[in-house]
Amino acid sequence: MFQQSIYIIGAGGIVNDAHLPAYKLAGYNVQGIFDLNPEKAKSTAEKFSIPNVFVSLQDMLNAATAETVFDVAVPGSAIISVLAQLPDSSAVLIQKPMGENLEEAEQIQELCKKKNLLAAVNFQLRYAPYILAAKKLIQERLIGDINDVEINVNVYTPWHLWDFLYTAPRLEILYHSIHYIDLVRNLLGNPQSVYAKTTKHPSMPQLASVRSNVIMDYGDMVAASIHTNHCHNYGRPEQQSYIKIEGSKGAVKISFGALIDYPRGAADSCEYVLLQEGGEPEWKN
Numbered sequence: 001m002f003q004q005s006i007y008i009i010g011a012g013g014i015v016n017d018a019h020l021p022a023y024k025l026a027g028y029n030v031q032g033i034f035d036l037n038p039e040k041a042k043s044t045a046e047k048f049s050i051p052n053v054f055v056s057l058q059d060m061l062n063a064a065t066a067e068t069v070f071d072v073a074v075p076g077s078a079i080i081s082v083l084a085q086l087p088d089s090s091a092v093l094i095q096k097p098m099g100e101n102l103e104e105a106e107q108i109q110e111l112c113k114k115k116n117l118l119a120a121v122n123f124q125l126r127y128a129p130y131i132l133a134a135k136k137l138i139q140e141r142l143i144g145d146i147n148d149v150e151i152n153v154n155v156y157t158p159w160h161l162w163d164f165l166y167t168a169p170r171l172e173i174l175y176h177s178i179h180y181i182d183l184v185r186n187l188l189g190n191p192q193s194v195y196a197k198t199t200k201h202p203s204m205p206q207l208a209s210v211r212s213n214v215i216m217d218y219g220d221m222v223a224a225s226i227h228t229n230h231c232h233n234y235g236r237p238e239q240q241s242y243i244k245i246e247g248s249k250g251a252v253k254i255s256f257g258a259l260i261d262y263p264r265g266a267a268d269s270c271e272y273v274l275l276q277e278g279g280e281p282e283w284k285n
């Protein structure tokens with residue numbers, strides 16, 4: 001069991017809705033929390049019985065030991081300043097995006113090296129239960145050689161819930177589709193090149209790009225594409241979000257529900273088909 005004490009920096013949506021419920025299930029030892037907004041730190045601590053609410057990052061660092069693991073869940077633009085203050089050789093989980101542009105990503109990498117941080121950026125989609133199920137089919141060679149990966153998201157995302165996105169110079173790929181790009185790289189390795197166009201939307205002109213079309217180029221025989229539209233404000237019926245992987249012997253289609261009818265969500269599903277000579281393709285759950 002993972003017993004090190006965890007200190008959380010940032011008490012926002014992701015910490016309340018995902019990290020802390022998961023840590024509770026896993027029995028992780030969360031000992032402290034800090035947020036620039038003390039009310040948010042306090043209410044999160046009350047909700048999840050976290051014993052220490054720190055009023056400043058310095059207070060938190062004074063209480064930390066060499067064993068403390070830092071969970072940094074702040075907007076991408078705040079990561080560098082937080083990391084710069086952590087003690088050398090700390091263990092730290094960082095949220096995506098890894099900064100808001102390439103220069104910031106390089107600075108974050110440089111800081112991690114210079115300070116000898118044991119650091120990871122949270123790309124959890126590649127470990128989601130339905131992806132692990134798909135990978136099992138792939139590893140057992142049941143669907144054969146992959147020749148097509150398609151990720152298609154057509155939902156309505158209320159971006160206005162996250163204040164910091166209004167000043168983010170780039171939005172959709174950094175704050176969302178980066179998970180899909182990570183997943184495709186995890187399945188197929190690095191592409192030869194990437195074609196991408198990311199687009200704003202007339203109903204959200206104050207935000208940077210909120211839709212993306214990404215083609216990851218794996219040569220003449222393997223197609224990989226990501227299409228996201230977060231502005232489908234036409235009700236639930238045509239909303240969809242799926243990952244489809246096709247191979248020479250079969251295919252898998254995962255519908256992931258977290259984004260559907262946000263924040264209500266819908267159930268996830270994972271279906272697959274294995275081609276049988278002479279038989280009709282039959283999809284199974």
Ligand SMILES: NC(=O)c1ccc[n+]([C@@H]2O[C@H](COP(=O)([O-])OP(=O)(O)OC[C@H]3O[C@@H](n4cnc5c(N)ncnc54)[C@H](O)[C@@H]3O)[C@@H](O)[C@H]2O)c1
Pocket residue numbers: 009010011012013014015034035036037040073074075076078082095096097122123124162163164175
């Ligand atoms: N891995 C994932 O799937 C995933 C999902 C959602 C969000 N995220 C990432 O997590 C980060 C936070 O997202 P969120 O939805 O919780 O946002 P949020 O706006 O709900 O919360 C962010 C919190 O960070 C606090 N904060 C900002 N700067 C800080 C600083 N320097 N020190 C301490 N606290 C600070 C804010 O006061 C706020 O409470 C974002 O970068 C986002 O991209 C990752």
